[in-house]
Amino acid sequence: MRLRSWKARGSWKARSKRTLIAAALTTTIVTGTTGWAVGNEQQPLTGPPPGTQAWRADHTWGVPLPDPAATAPARVAAFFDSLSEAQQHRLAARHPSVVGNLDGAPTALRFKANSLSLKAERAREQKRESDPGLTLQDHERARSLITRYEELLSPGRQILAFDPRGRGQVAEVYGDLASARHVSVVVPGSDMDLSTFDRSKDQYGTPAGMARSLHATAGDDTAVVAWAGYTTPVGLGPDAATGRLAEAGAPRLAQFVQGLTASGAPRPAVFCHSYGSVVCGLAAPQLPASDLVVLGSPGMRADSVTDLHTSARVWAAKDDSDWIGDVPNVELFGLGHGEDPADPGFGARRVPAERAEGHTGYFAPGTDSLQAFAAIAETTAPSIPDDGTAGSAPAADARPIGERP
Template identity: 80%
Template sequence: MGFRSWRARSRRALVAAALMTTIVTGTAGWAIGSEQQPLTGPPPGTSSWRADHTAGMTLPDPETASPDRIAAFFDSLDQDRRDRLVARHPSVVGNLDGAPAALRFEANSRYLRAERAREQTRVTDPDLTLQDHERARSLIDRYDELLTPGRQILAFDPRGRGQVAEVYGDLATAEHVSVVVPGSDIDLSTFDRATDRYGTPAGMGHALRAATGPRTAVIAWVGYTTPVGLGPDAATGRLAEAGAPRLVRFAQGLTASGTPRPAVFCHSYGSVVCGLAASRLPTADLVVLGSPGMRADSVADLHTTARVWAAKDDSDWIDKVPSVELFGLGHGEDPAEPGFGARRIPAERAEGHTGYFAPGTDSLRAFARIADGAGTSDRNRPTGART
């Protein structure tokens, strides 16, 4: 083995060691993460849906039917049949990509009320532990919040750590739609937590919607199992590989049901999900912020026709994570580096890893222009954006 080859291998070993040190010691006070089991497969209640022949029609399989097929199925139904399916199978209709948004809102409201009633019986169940009772009370509070009048819940799944998607704005009339894909430590309980507001999907979604025009809708999507803390889950692509097909199907369901192709905003580990989904996402703009990498060496490796944008502020701790993918660890090149080929979004006024959507920042201003459709023209790029 020659000296150059030995030196190259040594450098790769050092990079891998540095990456593992970052994972094991954590950054900015994050704890070592526990391994998560990704939620995959069709919506809850699918077996009952498949067995339902009472309406005299064959229902599309939630697991195998395409969003286009599902959209066509609902288009063929009158309102009475639609309403009966919502009443009989709220957990399926509420999570069925391609179904009309209004039906999904109603179905998820029904499903949330049913889950709240179930937890209310668990609070006083003598066969359960005190910890179970406390968990039930916490879920009741969570479901009450999601059932607040005016909230538009486009997806809800209580299994595991829980998943949810919420719409801000009028999806039915929107000329432009955006989807926010979050990173680690996000689930049903942390979707809209009061602390670190702009580090939550709800906070990001609210901020982006407030910064855009009246004909724009934003969806905060927690439809995959995110890593918890820093650990192997955050350093590998395992959860992203499980989440990418779910994101693709969700976005395809939006376009199948008549909404414009969404701009997709991907924060932190969410950008790993978006990188793996990029070639199949129906989007004109793919925006990553605070990204550890997209499992690609360049924009060309994403195999997407979308414009790819990247933002990273100088105070973001993610910049300390080695930009490498080696032996399954790490997520590849930094999308914010010029060599990656993404269009750079200014983020000088953003602070830390979760400050990109904070009001008054240059990054939010640029995001809003992309969400409003201005970023889709070379002649009308977000102010300060660099190519």
């Protein structure tokens, strides 16, 4: 009886501790008692790209066009392979917003289609800017979008996805995706959208800044895609503490990466920052990635690497100055994202990050974390050495990941 009593008391204490942690997390997130900004609830952008209705109604080709909402990227790739180059370009000119976002379509064709879409959106906003029936606020918003679209249309930019709806989504390629021996994809966390995608402030916390830095360090053999293709949380309010937006974003990420491989790219290393690691964790079973690398992660909605159900190597980086370390690693009552991937018990290979600073410093030039990321991005070997503090598989040699030959 006494043994049973002690076990019951221990179980009660454990449940009470988890409840108290969850309550503290709720208070922290919802009331902002630590100084975090409470974010506005966001409605995730889901479904096929704009223009899909006209695409579905187009029977001029004599065969049904692949449904963007139901056709796997591999079948999309096969459809475009059956067309001549002239037919592909005519299709992109007729339906640029669909072709530009159609995972599995040829990369160069998507670049062209998104250029057309950006020009069309710029023209639309130019009309709005001078429309006397609109408010001054509408005119100001139009001018801001015109500037944004002109920046994305700058010579040399390679826009692989573009959707102006909502806060706007975009993906951009750095390097030559067609000839690259290695490919990486960067998945950002909160507050990233069309307007903040490549902002100059805190640039290494943006998808464009992270991707540019990784490409510059890894070299020309590696192409890097900055993917802001899901609705991210705004601030650190309830959206950031729950998996709702990640659940909507995970299928979009999985399909995007499937589209890359269907178009002939090698399986990429996927780098997931902050809330982006929640998206990656949920997408992992359907993600054809060689590596999953999480940095500044609040959790992946998994208790261990095994729970991710992925064949990819899993890596984790967290520096001591990152405030994410103060967030309780729980998942209770829908709040929190589970175990810390950087904890040895999770089973991820640990990436050194002693020289990284803060939550957005992992891709900063000169850091050990960036050097390690580049080494991961550049290799296709079956095993990569880590820093020895955690690991799911034995290292191939004794050197830390950051020490490349």
